[in-house]
Amino acid sequence: GFSDMRPYGGYAQPPARIFEGTDEIDLSKKEARPAGSSEEGTYFWKMTQDKRFIEVIIPVDDSVEAKDVIYRIGEDPEDPNRGPTLELGYRFKGEDDKMEENLIIDGQILNAVRREESFWILDEMV
Numbered sequence: 669g670f671s672d673m674r675p676y677g678g679y680a681q682p683p684a685r686i687f688e689g690t691d692e693i694d695l696s697k698k699e700a701r702p703a704g705s706s707e708e709g710t711y712f713w714k715m716t717q718d719k720r721f722i723e724v725i726i727p728v729d730d731s732v733e734a735k736d737v738i739y740r741i742g743e744d745p746e747d748p749n750r751g752p753t754l755e756l757g758y759r760f761k762g763e764d765d766k767m768e769e770n771l772i773i774d775g776q777i778l779n780a781v782r783r784e785e786s787f788w789i790l791d792e793m794v
Contacts, residue, residue: 687749687779693719710772711756724756726772727793732758738769739788751777756788 687693693702693715703714711726742753757771 706772724773725793726756728758732760732790734790736760737788737790738771741783741786744783745776749780751779751781752783753777 701715701717701719703712705712711724713722713724715722736758738755738757738759740753740755744752753776754773755771756773757769759767759769762768
C-alpha cells in the first residue's frame with residue numbers, strides 16, 4: 669500500500685517558537701525563509717515553505733547506499749529550547765579495506781526538535 673502522502677507524513681504542529689541563531693522567526697510573515705550552508709559547503713539547509721520543518725541536504729557520492737548512512741540523534745537536553753546532538757554522515761571503505769566514518773554533521777541542534785519525527789531520506793539529485 670501507499671504511505672501517508674501528506675507532507676512529512678502529516679506530523680503534528682511544530683514547536684511554538686522557531687529561531688535562526690538567536691533571532692526568533694515570525695511564522696506569520698511572508699518573508700524569505702531561512703536557509704544556509706556549512707562554512708565548508710559540505711551541507712545545506714532550508715526551511716520548508718510552511719516554515720514547519722528544516723531540510724538538511726548533504727551531497728554524497730553515488731556510491732553511498734542507504735546501508736552506509738550514519739544517522740544518530742541523541743537524547744533531549746536539559747534545556748527545552750535546545751535540541752539533541754546529531755551525527756550525520758556515511759561509512760566508506762578506507763585504504764586498508766576497513767569501514768570508516770565520514771561525519772558531515774557532528775554537534776548539537778540549536779533548536780528544540782521532536783526526535784521521533786526526525787528522519788533521513790537518500791534521494792538522487794539532478
